[in-house]
Amino acid sequence: MGFGPCPAGASCMGLLCSPRPRPLQNLLLLLWTLLNCSLGGSAQGPGEWTPWGSWTRCSSSCGRGVSVRSRRCIRLPGEEPCSGDSHEYRLCQLPDCSPGAVPFRDLQCALYNGRPVLGTQETYQWVPFHGAPNQCDLNCLAEGQAFYHSFGRVLDGTPCSPGAQGLCVAGRCLSAGCDGVLGSGALEDRCGLCGGANDTCLLVQRVFRDAGAFAGYWNVTLIPAGARHIRVVQRSRNHLALMGGDGRYVLNGDWAVSPPGTYEAAGTHVVYTRAAGPEETLHAAGPTTQDLLLQVLLREPNPGVQFEFWLPRERYGPFQAQAQVLGWAPRQPQPREVDPQPPQLLEPPAARAPTRAPGPCPPCPDTRGRAHRLLHYCGSDFVFQARVLGTHRQAQETRYEVRILLIYKNRSPLRMREYVWAPGPCPCPPLAPHREYLLAVRRLISPDGTQDRLLLPHAGYARPWSPAEDSRARLAARRCPV
Numbered sequence: 001m002g003f004g005p006c007p008a009g010a011s012c013m014g015l016l017c018s019p020r021p022r023p024l025q026n027l028l029l030l031l032w033t034l035l036n037c038s039l040g041g042s043a044q045g046p047g048e049w050t051p052w053g054s055w056t057r058c059s060s061s062c063g064r065g066v067s068v069r070s071r072r073c074i075r076l077p078g079e080e081p082c083s084g085d086s087h088e089y090r091l092c093q094l095p096d097c098s099p100g101a102v103p104f105r106d107l108q109c110a111l112y113n114g115r116p117v118l119g120t121q122e123t124y125q126w127v128p129f130h131g132a133p134n135q136c137d138l139n140c141l142a143e144g145q146a147f148y149h150s151f152g153r154v155l156d157g158t159p160c161s162p163g164a165q166g167l168c169v170a171g172r173c174l175s176a177g178c179d180g181v182l183g184s185g186a187l188e189d190r191c192g193l194c195g196g197a198n199d200t201c202l203l204v205q206r207v208f209r210d211a212g213a214f215a216g217y218w219n220v221t222l223i224p225a226g227a228r229h230i231r232v233v234q235r236s237r238n239h240l241a242l243m244g245g246d247g248r249y250v251l252n253g254d255w256a257v258s259p260p261g262t263y264e265a266a267g268t269h270v271v272y273t274r275a276a277g278p279e280e281t282l283h284a285a286g287p288t289t290q291d292l293l294l295q296v297l298l299r300e301p302n303p304g305v306q307f308e309f310w311l312p313r314e315r316y317g318p319f320q321a322q323a324q325v326l327g328w329a330p331r332q333p334q335p336r337e338v339d340p341q342p343p344q345l346l347e348p349p350a351a352r353a354p355t356r357a358p359g360p361c362p363p364c365p366d367t368r369g370r371a372h373r374l375l376h377y378c379g380s381d382f383v384f385q386a387r388v389l390g391t392h393r394q395a396q397e398t399r400y401e402v403r404i405l406l407i408y409k410n411r412s413p414l415r416m417r418e419y420v421w422a423p424g425p426c427p428c429p430p431l432a433p434h435r436e437y438l439l440a441v442r443r444l445i446s447p448d449g450t451q452d453r454l455l456l457p458h459a460g461y462a463r464p465w466s467p468a469e470d471s472r473a474r475l476a477a478r479r480c481p482v
């Protein structure tokens with residue numbers, strides 16, 4: 001065979017195929033590899049897969065079916081089996097079957113028609129039977145008889161039951177993930193990306209509380225084209241109204257109340273419900289192809305219209321700007337809460353000096369490194385680039401006023417200016433005024449709901465912003481566990 005103790009390409013080198021090479025990890029792997037090779041490969045790992053073969057033709061000749069590809073595990077003596085599947089099944093979709101076509105499962109049952117199959121000379125006509133426990137067995141009912149028989153598994157690609165999404169593969173009912181692979185479990189994220197991590201779009205989530213001074217239509221928000229997962233709810237005798245980009249009402253326009261139901265607008269289905277509660281909701285999956293204007297038709301004081309949708313990252317800035325021009329965004333600058341100013345008399349003037357600390361601060365712990373970044377990126381509610389506008393120190397905490405420049409991650413909407421709080425008068429790491437940082441912060445809501453704050457934890461993630469830091473953050477975004 002000509003295999004030495006360290007065959008090229010098999011157990012040793014195969015390990016270097018990490019998808020994204022990282023220096024430290026590669027060094028460790030190299031050491032590990034060298035060690036193993038010099039010991040003559042006595043510590044045996046698993047074998048190695050051959051590349052995938054090509055996909056087979058679709059199992060069906062019309063409608064849905066499966067196509068399969070396979071690979072083989074190459075093992076040296078003493079090596080363990082490869083981990084993972086040797087076969088992968090993919091959904092294939094051919095043009096729909098003609099209405100009169102015999103369904104695949106019916107065909108498989110019909111193969112036994114007129115044949116003595118049950119050990120007697122008796123023969124039957126067989127049709128599918130769907131009441132048996134395993135729907136991926138070929139369960140066929142003898143026509144005119146009160147029994148069915150299982151002829152083993154159905155062929156791969158047979159629908160699990162009529163009208164169902166799943167297809168039988170090797171006797172199991174599997175449905176396709178958004179990647180088309182059966183049983184992969186891959187899901188579309190909120191941004192419409194298959195297997196994504198919700199990080200290519202941002203969540204807009206607000207409550208419109210303006211209490212109109214007159215009955216009539218009030219603008220609530222623009223819902224820009226490209227929005228997904230739109231949800232609106234209001235609980236009062238008022239009515240939600242929706243206007244298309246062409247200025248025509250989709251529902252509840254012109255002082256006429258529309259019936260609950262599904263409406264077509266901006267390339268999506270808008271589901272409108274109205275309960276006697278009173279409560280009204282709007283839902284749409286999107287993505288929308290045009291701007292929509294959400295309004296409320298006031299008949300009584302507005303208790304609040306809650307709305308949310310997800311916007312592609314690049315549409316968020318223009319939306320924010322437009323909302324401000326139209327005066328729909330909250331007043332700016334508007335920090336997240338009413339500033340709990342202690343009475344003036346109790347505060348010594350020195351402590352109010354905007355940027356000076358009360359005394360020398362001890363050195364901060366080292367917070368650099370990938371593990372630290374990952375921990376804080378993934379564990380935080382918000383990650384953004386921000387410029388520090390001002391600092392206010394008190395005995396128990398430090399408050400930074402920041403201008404948000406770029407949002408990497410948000411669990412709820414951010415304003416253009418926010419207060420970020422850090423524990424103690426000597427926060428770690430300290431933020432200098434007029435500098436830009438990449439910050440990972442948490443949202444902290446007091447139990448009674450009166451305080452809603454952004455918190456930069458001690459020794460958290462706050463790095464001076466740079467293009468390199470930016471790409472590290474983007475990398476971290478893709479590494480968070482789901």
Ligand SMILES: *[C@@H]1O[C@H](CO)[C@@H](O)[C@H](O)[C@H]1NC(C)=O
Binds near residue numbers: 189198482
């Ligand atoms: C994306 O966000 C939705 C809604 O917040 C959540 O249910 C889902 O788990 C998130 N997906 C990922 C991959 O984080």
Ligand SMILES: *[C@@H]1O[C@H](CO)[C@@H](O)[C@H](O)[C@H]1NC(C)=O
Binds near residue numbers: 217218219293326
């Ligand atoms: C609502 O917004 C639309 C579109 O921007 C605008 O034409 C209209 O004047 C606004 N109406 C009110 C009452 O502000």
